[in-house]
Amino acid sequence: MSVIVLFILAGFNSTSFAQDEQTAGIPAVVHPARTETVTEIMQRAKKLPEVRMFERPEMEYPDRSNLPQNPLQSLLQAFRNVMQQS
Numbered sequence: 001m002s003v004i005v006l007f008i009l010a011g012f013n014s015t016s017f018a019q020d021e022q023t024a025g026i027p028a029v030v031h032p033a034r035t036e037t038v039t040e041i042m043q044r045a046k047k048l049p050e051v052r053m054f055e056r057p058e059m060e061y062p063d064r065s066n067l068p069q070n071p072l073q074s075l076l077q078a079f080r081n082v083m084q085q086s
Contacts, residue, residue, distance in 0.1 A: 070076070
């Protein structure tokens with residue numbers, strides 16, 4: 001039992017939770033910051049290939065004009081009939 005406690009205490013020493021002193025507080029630079037004017041952006045966009053847009057054909061929906069406005073209407077009517085009889 002004491003060996004298990006010793007292993008647990010050895011695993012939770014203070015240095016295991018501390019940050020590495022060499023990297024603590026140093027921000028990671030993903031890409032260098034660079035300012036770009038609108039003119040530069042537009043010139044870069046001219047060099048890119050033109051994006052072709054396509055129009056999706058309109059879907060034909062089924063005819064639902066003959067459906068009841070409330071699909072639960074028959075159930076509600078049956079409930080009302082039962083309530084009126086009691």
